[in-house]
Amino acid sequence: MNIFLVVLTYFGYIFIMAMYTTKAVKFLRLPRHLRWELYPVMHEERYRYGGSYFEEIDWITRSRRKGRLRSIYFLLKEYFTMGEYLKRHITYWLVLYPWHIGFILIIGFHICTFFAAVAMLLGLPVSGESSFVAGRLFYYVLLVMGVVSFISGVIGSVGILVKRLSDDDLRPYATPQNYITYLFCLAVFMSGLYAWYFVDPTFSEYREFWMGLIAWRPITVAPGAALHIILFDVFLIYLPFTRSMHYITRIFAFFLIRWDDEPNLRGSGLERELIKQFGQQVTWSAPHIGSGKTWSELVKK
Amino acid sequence: MKRKMKIEDFGRPARQLVTLEPSDLLPLPPPYDEPRPLKQLSEEQRERYEASLDGFVGIGITKPASAKEEEEFVRKFLSGLKKLLSKENNWTFLQPLVHSLDYCVKCQLCNDSCPAYVASGKQEIYRPTFRPEILRRIINKYLKKESGILRKLTASDIDLNFTLLARLAELAYRCSLCRRCAQVCPLGIDNALISREIRKLFSQEMGIAVRELHEQGTVQQLKVGSSTGITPKALANIIAFMEDDIEEKMGRRIEIPVDKEGADMLLLHNAGEFLAWPENPEAFAILLDAAGISWTLSSEIAGYDAVNYGIWYDDVQAARVAIHHAEAARRLKVKKICVGECGHSHKAMLVIADRILTGDLNIPRESALPLLADLVCNGKIKLDPKRNDFPVTLHDPCNMVRLMGIVEPQRKIVRAICPQFREMEPHGVENYCCGGGSGFAIMQSMNFPDWRNNVSARMKMKQILEAFGDVPDPAQKKYVCAPCSNCKGLLRDLIEYHGAWEKSGIFYGGLVELIVNAMTDLKKPFIEWEWH
Numbered sequence: 007m008n009i010f011l012v013v014l015t016y017f018g019y020i021f022i023m024a025m026y027t028t029k030a031v032k033f034l035r036l037p038r039h040l041r042w043e044l045y046p047v048m049h050e051e052r053y054r055y056g057g058s059y060f061e062e063i064d065w066i067t068r069s070r071r072k073g074r075l076r077s078i079y080f081l082l083k084e085y086f087t088m089g090e091y092l093k094r095h096i097t098y099w100l101v102l103y104p105w106h107i108g109f110i111l112i113i114g115f116h117i118c119t120f121f122a123a124v125a126m127l128l129g130l131p132v133s134g135e136s137s138f139v140a141g142r143l144f145y146y147v148l149l150v151m152g153v154v155s156f157i158s159g160v161i162g163s164v165g166i167l168v169k170r171l172s173d174d175d176l177r178p179y180a181t182p183q184n185y186i187t188y189l190f191c192l193a194v195f196m197s198g199l200y201a202w203y204f205v206d207p208t209f210s211e212y213r214e215f216w217m218g219l220i221a222w223r224p225i226t227v228a229p230g231a232a233l234h235i236i237l238f239d240v241f242l243i244y245l246p247f248t249r250s251m252h253y254i255t256r257i258f259a260f261f262l263i264r265w266d267d268e269p270n271l272r273g274s275g276l277e278r279e280l281i282k283q284f285g286q287q288v289t290w291s292a293p294h295i296g297s298g299k300t301w302s303e304l305v306k307k
Numbered sequence: 308m309k310r311k312m313k314i315e316d317f318g319r320p321a322r323q324l325v326t327l328e329p330s331d332l333l334p335l336p337p338p339y340d341e342p343r344p345l346k347q348l349s350e351e352q353r354e355r356y357e358a359s360l361d362g363f364v365g366i367g368i369t370k371p372a373s374a375k376e377e378e379e380f381v382r383k384f385l386s387g388l389k390k391l392l393s394k395e396n397n398w399t400f401l402q403p404l405v406h407s408l409d410y411c412v413k414c415q416l417c418n419d420s421c422p423a424y425v426a427s428g429k430q431e432i433y434r435p436t437f438r439p440e441i442l443r444r445i446i447n448k449y450l451k452k453e454s455g456i457l458r459k460l461t462a463s464d465i466d467l468n469f470t471l472l473a474r475l476a477e478l479a480y481r482c483s484l485c486r487r488c489a490q491v492c493p494l495g496i497d498n499a500l501i502s503r504e505i506r507k508l509f510s511q512e513m514g515i516a517v518r519e520l521h522e523q524g525t526v527q528q529l530k531v532g533s534s535t536g537i538t539p540k541a542l543a544n545i546i547a548f549m550e551d552d553i554e555e556k557m558g559r560r561i562e563i564p565v566d567k568e569g570a571d572m573l574l575l576h577n578a579g580e581f582l583a584w585p586e587n588p589e590a591f592a593i594l595l596d597a598a599g600i601s602w603t604l605s606s607e608i609a610g611y612d613a614v615n616y617g618i619w620y621d622d623v624q625a626a627r628v629a630i631h632h633a634e635a636a637r638r639l640k641v642k643k644i645c646v647g648e649c650g651h652s653h654k655a656m657l658v659i660a661d662r663i664l665t666g667d668l669n670i671p672r673e674s675a676l677p678l679l680a681d682l683v684c685n686g687k688i689k690l691d692p693k694r695n696d697f698p699v700t701l702h703d704p705c706n707m708v709r710l711m712g713i714v715e716p717q718r719k720i721v722r723a724i725c726p727q728f729r730e731m732e733p734h735g736v737e738n739y740c741c742g743g744g745s746g747f748a749i750m751q752s753m754n755f756p757d758w759r760n761n762v763s764a765r766m767k768m769k770q771i772l773e774a775f776g777d778v779p780d781p782a783q784k785k786y787v788c789a790p791c792s793n794c795k796g797l798l799r800d801l802i803e804y805h806g807a808w809e810k811s812g813i814f815y816g817g818l819v820e821l822i823v824n825a826m827t828d829l830k831k832p833f834i835e836w837e838w839h
Contacts, residue, residue: 036405037398040622041658042500044489045712045736056736058712060657063678064643066671090493094416102414178313178431179413179440181462252410252494259410259495263403267712270661272669280662286395288623291386292514294526295623301398305626305663 008224011235015219018239025246026254033258038279047265048077058267066269081260085110085253098173101165108159108195112238115151119209122148123216132213148209153202159195163188187248194241197234205230312431315464317441318471322353324432325361327758331428333765336772339805346757356753357473361432363758365480365750366517368473377469380513384472385449387512391504392450399622403497404504408443411436411496417488422739423481426765433762435488435498438478441465442501476515479505483744483763484619485705490736503745506620516620519749524616525624529631533578533612542611545581546604549589556589558830561596563588566639567603573641574602574675575632575656577649577792578612584795590819590833591647591675597826598682603639610635613646614792615655619745629660633668643671645678648817650704650791651744654711674707676790676818680716683723683822690825692724694832697784699725699821700774702767702798703738704791712736717790717818724825725788731770739766741789743797759797760804768801771813781812784836790818808838 046056049072059065083089088106091099122132122144131137132144167188170180205228206212215235218225227235270276284302291297296304312325329342348358357368371377390396397404417435418424424433431437447453447463458464465471482502489497510516528534537545546563554560564570574595580587595602605611609631617625636644646653656672664670682688701721707713714735721728733739741748742764750759775785787802789795798815807813814836824833 033402033405036402037394038662039402040399040662042400042403042497043658043710043712044486044497045709045714047712050712052712052715055714056708056712057714060674060711060713061677061716063673063681064671065673084493088493090416090491091414094419094491095414098414098416175415175418176413179415179436181460183460186460249410249412252412255406255410256494259403259406263406263497264489264495270665270669272666276662277665277669281665283398284665286398288396290390290396290511290623291383292511294514294521295511301626305623305630 008218008226011215011227011232011239012219012222012224014236014239018242022242022245026251029246029251030254030258033255034262037283038276039263041266041268042263043267044264047267048080048260049073049265050267066271077261077265081257098169098176101162101169103162104158105162105166105191108155108162108191111151111155112159112195112198115148115155118144118148118151119213119216120220123213123220126213126217127221133210134208145208148213152198152209156195156199156202159191160199163192163195167192183248187244190241190244194234194237197230197237201228201231201234314437314440314444317432317474318466318468320470321359323359323362324474325430327361327427327430327762329761331430332761333426333428333769335765335769335805336776338810339768339772339807343761345761346754348754352753357470357477359470360474360477361430361481361758363755364477364753365755365758366477366515367752368476368515370473371469380469380472381467383513384467384508387508388446388450390512391508392446397504397622400500400504400507403500407439407496407498407501408446410494411439411498412494413440417492417496417498420487420491421482422485422487422742422766423483423763427762432478433481435482438475438482438505439498439501441471441475441478442505475505476509479503479509480517480746480750481758481763483705483740483742483747485740485744486709487705487737487740490709503619507622510621511623517746517750517752519751520616520620520746521624524614524746524749525621525628528609528612528614528616529624529627530608532608532610534614534616535578535582535612537578537581537612539606539608539611542581542606545585549581549585549592552585553589553593556829556831556833557593561592563592564603565606567601569640570603571601571641572603572643572645573605573610573636573639574645574647575613575649575652576604576611576647577614577652579614579792579796580647580649581611583799584792584817586820586833586835587648587792587817590817590823593823593826594679594682594688594819597688600678602645603641605635605639607631607635607638613649613652613656615652615659616746618651618655618659625655625659626663629655629663630668632656633660633664633670636670637667641670643673645673645675647675648790648792648819650706651793653704653713654706658711674711674713674716676707676713676716676720679819679822680719683720688822689827690724690822691827692726692825694825695725695821696727697786698727698729698775698778699786699788700729700731700771701734702731702741702771702787702789702791702794703734703736704789704794705738705740705744707791708738709736717788720818720822721788724821725786729774731774739770741767741791741794741797742801743793748793748797748800756800756804760801764797764801767797768805768807772807772811775811775813779811781808781810784812784814786821786834787813787815788818788821789815803838814838 132141444463444465479502484499486499524534615628
């Protein structure tokens with residue numbers, strides 16, 4: 007059982023990272039597309055009202071400053087507040103928000119647990135009575151993150167399930183897989199809550215488990231905690247088969263599509279990239295296209 | 308069958324999937340609140356064309372004569388769908404398309420931002436997420452070939468037939484591509500793009516497109532010079548007429564430069580202006596002459612018509628038109644291309660063509676609006692705002708504003724020269740489409756104009772009426788300023804359809820007309836308030 011948990015956990019993390027990386031690379035390697043931006047573009051100086059450099063005469067001769075930090079701030083703020091949902095669909099936000107906070111915190115909880123375990127292996131005691139500030143900090147951050155994540159996740163999972171089933175706009179577009187995901191999430195968060203409340207109230211056993219993982223030294227955990235570990239690991243394996251990657255692709259969509267206002271200047275790298283793409287064969291079949299030629303040949307028709 | 312229609316019903320046989328009831332439509336304020344019957348197709352038209360979506364016809368796809376023809380229709384569609392998802396054939400939009408297909412969580416947050424969906428009384432088929440969902444299911448079943456269980460899990464059971472595909476094609480022309488839905492999506496999903504890509508698949512693979520956009524649009528433009536049918540010879544006559552007209556209005560003659568080599572800028576007008584609103588290019592000529600700017604028009608094929616309908620339905624046609632525009636500028640050796648009052652031409656030339664034009668075709672391109680704002684706001688022309696002392700509201704063309712970020716120049720102008728200027732709500736990048744976007748303004752097929760006037764343009768009508776709500780008296784003339792030819796075309800039909808000129812004194816026109824109307828050296832008003 008101990009070995010099984012170690013192998014499953016390693017597999018779960020490696021699998022999700024490999025799948026997400028593969029998907030991300032595949033997406034990022036898609037060809038450079040035509041411009042399709044949408045305003046406001048957050049890095050623009052005139053972002054407050056949605057203005058662009060096209061508002062200037064001879065814009066091509068002027069320098070363009072991009073507020074990249076503002077763009078990042080905008081995305082982060084949206085991650086943590088889900089402001090568009092709050093503004094436009096508050097009843098949905100009321101369930102969606104705790105659900106996502108559950109996810110964010112459970113990820114944060116696992117990352118912190120990993121570092122806490124590393125710290126413990128290096129000799130830092132992690133507990134509420136630790137003589138080290140860092141030890142106490144790890145202890146309380148993990149406690150808050152874990153507990154809030156489980157409670158929030160349970161509320162969110164039940165809420166989103168009920169909302170999807172009861173809302174006339176949402177129900178027709180929900181798939182059986184959506185409901186499976188909600189129930190799976192509920193099981194993961196519930197098992198976490200159970201493990202914390204009945205088995206491991208300070209998460210000390212879970213930290214021990216992680217120390218064992220890192221040091222290749224399988225640690226025995228109580229069945230309640232083992233159940234949560236198994237469910238969470240299987241959940242990691244399941245996630246790449248859902249639309250969960252929208253958390254990452256959203257960044258691509260904003261930076262590479264919605265805010266991509268990079269002009270194509272003569273002699274630029276972008277121009278060279280485009281010219282390369284123009285050499286590809288096009289096989290659209292409508293009579294007016296003139297199939298079988300390269301893009302550059304057929305558009306000069 | 309109205310709102311409760313299910314996605315699964317989309318391919319099922321029915322005389323008409325959805326029936327729009329006038330009483331379900333978004334209410335307009337009085338005296339425009341009386342429901343009006345919607346124009347029905349004749350039985351003969353129904354017999355011949357596929358009209359079972361909502362009883363309106365934008366494309367006019369003829370029904371297959373045999374089972375073999377239907378099979379071929381489906382086969383071609385699937386072949387096009389594969390190409391739509393391939394790097395070689397769709398480098399132009401593959402990345403945005405894949406993102407929107409793969410990562411929409413169907414939260415429906417975008418629904419209420421769609422003017423057509425809301426104005427229709429929230430008809431299911433017009434929901435922004437509806438058509439992408441149909442396409443997604445087709446892809447899952449026929450391209451990804453998901454197994455039976457997986458199809459059940461992802462709810463992707465859908466059976467392709469002619470009716471479903473013809474409805475899907477028609478439905479792609481119920482979205483004006485205003486991209487208001489995309490603007491509110493926290494995940495960056497663009498359902499309007501999916502409508503556009505569906506149109507593209509039908510055009511580039513199956514040769515199916517709206518006649519006004521394709522045969523009479525891009526094809527005619529590339530052949531004779533303009534989608535209006537104006538030939539270079541006819542253009543010369545129109546220019547002469549415009550010079551006479553200017554002389555009559557100003558008391559002095561201005562020579563409109565055509566094919567002036569080495570001019571600083573080539574001005575591109577939507578050729579619809581020459582035919583329907585010649586006062587607009589006349590006003591440009593007056594202003595540029597007064598400001599002493601070196602400019603020219605072109606008389607080359609496509610060089611005198613800024614329109615590029617390709618951007619709404621066909622990447623190849625869009626690229627061909629853009630290249631013609633750039634070639635006209637290159638031959639004239641101008642320093643830059645300046646686009647007049649036409650929203651989609653702005654986007655076509657400055658945004659879409661930006662990654663099509665390379666080398667010596669990549670000539671600097673910009674909007675006329677910043678130039679006009681400079682003339683007005685920096686005192687380069689003598690103006691008297693009192694000459695525009697009537698209520699004015701400003702319509703924001705989606706292509707210029709939400710899709711290009713040109714928001715303030717036009718506002719600076721109207722604030723400076725129109726004492727009774729008032730904004731519509733919402734405005735700027737959150738504006739509503741006029742209802743004529745993506746070709747709707749020029750689509751005249753069968754009863755399609757009735758759909759446009761009652762559904763896609765309804766929200767704009769409401770906004771206009773509300774903007775002028777404090778001055779209902781028809782004796783008080785009011786001006787809807789729309790710096791876009793297609794928006795003006797829509798407004799002309801919309802105001803006429805609702806009788807708003809007679810009932811409320813609502814008139815429409817461009818931006819330059821307002822500027823010239825305020826010029827102090829004009830003896831009589833430039834705006835003539837004559838309905839045409």
